Amino acid sequence: MSLEEKERKLQELTAREALLGVAIAVGHFIWWFGFAYGLGGRDPQNYQYILGMPDWLFYSCVLGPVLLLLTLWFVVKYVLRDIPLDQEEDK
Amino acid sequence: MNIEVIIPLVVFLLFTFLIGIWSAKKRSGAASFLHDYYLGSRELGGLVLAMTMVATYGSASSFVGGPGIAYDRGLGWVLLSMAQVVTGYFTLMILGKRFAVMARRYKAVTLVDFLRSRYNNGLVVILGAFSIVIFLFSAMAAQWVGGARLIESVTGMSYQASLFLFAAAVLFYVIIGGFRAVVVTDAVQGIIMVVGTLIIFTATLIAGGGMNNIMTSLYQENPNLVTPFGADGDLTALYVSSFWILVGVGVVGLPQVAVRAMSYKSSAAMHRALLIGTAVVAFMMFGMHMAGVMGRVVVPGIEVADTVMPELTMTVLPGWLAGIVLAAPMAAIMSTVDSLLLMISSSVVKDVYINYVKPDAREHRIRLLSLIVTAAVGIIVVAISWSPPEFLIWLNLFAFGGLEAAFIWPIVLGLYWKKANGWGALSAMVTGIASYMVISIWLPGWLGMHEVVMPVLFSLAAFVLVSLITNQRQNGWAPLEND
Numbered sequence: 409m410s411l412e413e414k415e416r417k418l419q420e421l422t423a424r425e426a427l428l429g430v431a432i433a434v435g436h437f438i439w440w441f442g443f444a445y446g447l448g449g450r451d452p453q454n455y456q457y458i459l460g461m462p463d464w465l466f467y468s469c470v471l472g473p474v475l476l477l478l479t480l481w482f483v484v485k486y487v488l489r490d491i492p493l494d495q496e497e498d499k
Numbered sequence: 500m501n502i503e504v505i506i507p508l509v510v511f512l513l514f515t516f517l518i519g520i521w522s523a524k525k526r527s528g529a530a531s532f533l534h535d536y537y538l539g540s541r542e543l544g545g546l547v548l549a550m551t552m553v554a555t556y557g558s559a560s561s562f563v564g565g566p567g568i569a570y571d572r573g574l575g576w577v578l579l580s581m582a583q584v585v586t587g588y589f590t591l592m593i594l595g596k597r598f599a600v601m602a603r604r605y606k607a608v609t610l611v612d613f614l615r616s617r618y619n620n621g622l623v624v625i626l627g628a629f630s631i632v633i634f635l636f637s638a639m640a641a642q643w644v645g646g647a648r649l650i651e652s653v654t655g656m657s658y659q660a661s662l663f664l665f666a667a668a669v670l671f672y673v674i675i676g677g678f679r680a681v682v683v684t685d686a687v688q689g690i691i692m693v694v695g696t697l698i699i700f701t702a703t704l705i706a707g708g709g710m711n712n713i714m715t716s717l718y719q720e721n722p723n724l725v726t727p728f729g730a731d732g733d734l735t736a737l738y739v740s741s742f743w744i745l746v747g748v749g750v751v752g753l754p755q756v757a758v759r760a761m762s763y764k765s766s767a768a769m770h771r772a773l774l775i776g777t778a779v780v781a782f783m784m785f786g787m788h789m790a791g792v793m794g795r796v797v798v799p800g801i802e803v804a805d806t807v808m809p810e811l812t813m814t815v816l817p818g819w820l821a822g823i824v825l826a827a828p829m830a831a832i833m834s835t836v837d838s839l840l841l842m843i844s845s846s847v848v849k850d851v852y853i854n855y856v857k858p859d860a861r862e863h864r865i866r867l868l869s870l871i872v873t874a875a876v877g878i879i880v881v882a883i884s885w886s887p888p889e890f891l892i893w894l895n896l897f898a899f900g901g902l903e904a905a906f907i908w909p910i911v912l913g914l915y916w917k918k919a920n921g922w923g924a925l926s927a928m929v930t931g932i933a934s935y936m937v938i939s940i941w942l943p944g945w946l947g948m949h950e951v952v953m954p955v956l957f958s959l960a961a962f963v964l965v966s967l968i969t970n971q972r973q974n975g976w977a978p979l980e981n982d
Contacts (some may be wrong), residue, residue, distance in 0.1 A: 484771075
């Protein structure tokens with residue numbers, strides 16, 4: 409593989425991984441916002457309680473981070489690539 | 500004075516002493532003093548990287564200020580604090596391997612080095628170094644004050660004596676140990692913060708008679724406390740969401756955080772760090788802020804927000820455990836100031852002195868100068884903290900917002916947008932800082948959002964517009980002359 413081609417591959421890979429980061433953050437925000445204000449916007453009289461917490465808090469701030477971590481674990485294991493960072497030294 | 504509370508703090512301080520000495524010893528074998536003193540020779544592993552990012556970022560406000568406000572305003576503030584979880588993975592993924600590769604390729608030691616090799620524009624370098632020194636200095640002063648106040652409240656010593664003790668401990672390991680001492684103590688401090696969170700959360704939960712009981716009491720006192728809208732119903736969805744910029748994705752623009760994204764050893768270290776970091780931030784933010792809210796049921800009627808956590812800790816825990824828990828905010832403060840101190844020192848030595856004053860400075864001279872500058876900056880900031888300014892959190896957030904508005908686009912677009920150029924970066928920095936100042940001072944709460952949001956957008960617009968207009972050939976990477 410030529411040096412230019414190698415460089416192009418590196419640019420593509422790193423841009424893709426950064427975009428994936430943005431996508432996860434967008435999903436994360438929607439989950440956090442949706443449950444907090446979707447469920448939390450009701451009259452507090454009508455809140456259900458899960459593990460003693462109001463349902464909006466549980467879904468948004470407890471279940472959300474757990475699912476986020478599972479997603480990140482999956483991404484780290486199956487999507488992100490292990491590339492050498494000292495590109496120059498191992499050509 | 501309570502001796503049981505003080506012992507864990509003293510043990511902890513002694514430990515940081517040893518780390519400083521160990522780091523200095525380890526450096527004697529390093530190839531380049533600068534790379535080692537300011538970046539630890541880029542050999543951070545996953546756990547240390549995660550912990551140092553979390554600990555650098557998590558400061559007095561995560562452990563004292565934030566939970567104090569949560570006590571006052573209820574679960575809405577817990578929700579707001581959880582906007583910070585995104586920092587655990589976002590910074591590392593966005594800057595990503597491209598940042599790590601480029602920083603190595605151009606031998607960048609500081610964030611300004613990175614900007615210099617990317618934009619090749621002297622004004623960007625000067626403005627960058629200048630804003631780092633000014634803003635981080637004010638952030639650091641606020642943190643010193645927080646650290647000293649905390650020691651004062653725990654030990655009963657005078658404020659000045661506390662400040663002196665705190666300063667002596669931090670300055671020692673930062674000056675002699677450099678970046679390696681900072682990140683290793685950060686890792687230890689991060690672990691203390693996690694353990695402290697676990698203890699105070701559990702103890703408060705038990706003292707309050709369990710979650711059901713606590714929520715019922717809160718609801719009876721004021722139903723708004725269990726809603727996302729705050730005790731007075733004034734936390735709007737827009738306002739709370741705008742913190743996703745300030746304490747969430749915007750953190751990419753903080754130099755002390757970004758520089759860590761060029762210091763890790765391998766891709767694998769970065770992958771591990773983003774998992775660990777996210778888990779730790781989520782756990783700490785939720786645990787501490789929930790403890791603050793639950794504390795309202797356990798110790799009602801506290802008026803001053805900053806005293807909530809110390810009082811709660813002393814109430815629900817036996818002395819020796821309280822010592823460990825109170826070591827957590829101290830660890831948080833120390834791990835923030837140590838990084839800021841080193842950042843400012845690197846800016847002065849590398850970005851100003853080596854770039855402009857003496858590019859051919861010899862190794863032993865750089866070595867001596869680095870130690871002297873670190874010590875001098877430390878001593879000056881302690882002197883300023885001697886008679887403390889008010890509004891600890893406010894000052895802190897002001898500095899961080901300014902840095903985010905200045906640096907986020909020059910870093911991110913510099914990495915991923917080919918047409919980004921020096922004039923674009925310069926106008927983004929000027930627009931970001933200036934509009935943030937103007938809005939913070941004259942239009943607080945403009946459009947119902949935190950003041951940082953619009954400046955970040957203005958900065959983006961300025962960057963793109965100016966880069967496109969001045970689309971010159973100067974948009975490539977320039978090599979650095981000196982090592």
